[in-house]
Amino acid sequence: MALRIAEVSQRSGVSASTLRYYDQIGLVPTGREPNGYRAYPEAVLDRLRFIDAARRLDLPLVEIGELLQSWESDACSSVKAQLRPRLDEHVARVEETIGALTELRDALWAARAHLDELPDREQRCDPSCAFLLTKSAPPVACSLGDGQAEQIAAWRDLLSAAPVERTASGVRCVLPIEKLATAAELAAAEQACCPFFGFEITLHGDVFTLTIRSPDDALPLLGELTGLTLVPA
Known part of the structure; x- marks a missing residue:
């Protein structure tokens, strides 16, 4: 039994205007009844669930269309083989965006802190007191001295x-939860001597993800910590 667009919209949660757009771009093609109304097969609901799941991952509609063809006709192993590299590429793009936004956030907080430190004056501002002239970034050099080899x-x-994975802004690895205290202690010690590194720890049950962000000119130092040869992405 064919479904009308209003019923598809109600059962799927996809607006009628979006369904019309999907029809226009060939993502969800429809048939037509003699009176000209769009007619959808029952299977369209499964297709729309797939599209919704892919859009939640922010995949482009063009890629979703390609994946749909495989999903509806190929073996599951083939779909997985096509989806895995697409997800890996998207993760890399998201990591790069996160790194850029983190740098922007840090710059904004530094500007705010510098603004608060400036004295209130009755005179006009001059270039030397502009709050956008934030303090210069810390030099890319380890200040630990003789203890550096032990820390490395x-x-x-x-x-x-665990294996260490390269990201767009540094490295990342997943470690067992019993290593958490050691990781936190080392990260705190490292920021004291190498403040240009950024550390992020995310808990996942019995494991945690350790992410270390690094400016490009500090990658050789990060390579010493990880044992990897790191070059700008």
Whole structure:
């Protein structure tokens, strides 16, 4: 039994205007009844659920259309093989965006802090007191001195528990939760001597993700910690 657009919209949660647009671009093609109304097969609801899931992952509509053809006709293994690299590429783009937004956030907070430090004056502002002239970034050099080799060894020991993955802005690895205290302690110590590194720890049950962000000119130092040869992405 064919479904009218109003029923498809009600059952799927997709607006009628979006359904018409999907029809126009060939993503959800429809038939026509003699009176000219759009007619949808029952299977369209499964197709719309797939599209909704893919859009929640922010995949482009063009890619969704390509994946749909495979999803509806090929073996599951083929769909997985096509989807996996697309997701990996999207993760890399998101990581890059997160890194850029993190840098922007830090710059905004630095500008705000510098603004608060400036004295209130009755005179006009001049270039030397402009709040946008934030404090210069810390030099890319480790200030630890003789203890650097010991700290590098501690990092290598920690990261030997899991493979380290390169990201757009640094590196990332997933470690067992029992390594959490060690990771937090090393991250705090590293920020004291290398404040240009950024650390993020995200908990996932019995494991956690450690992400280390680094400016391009500090990648050799990050490479020493991880044992990897790192070059700008």
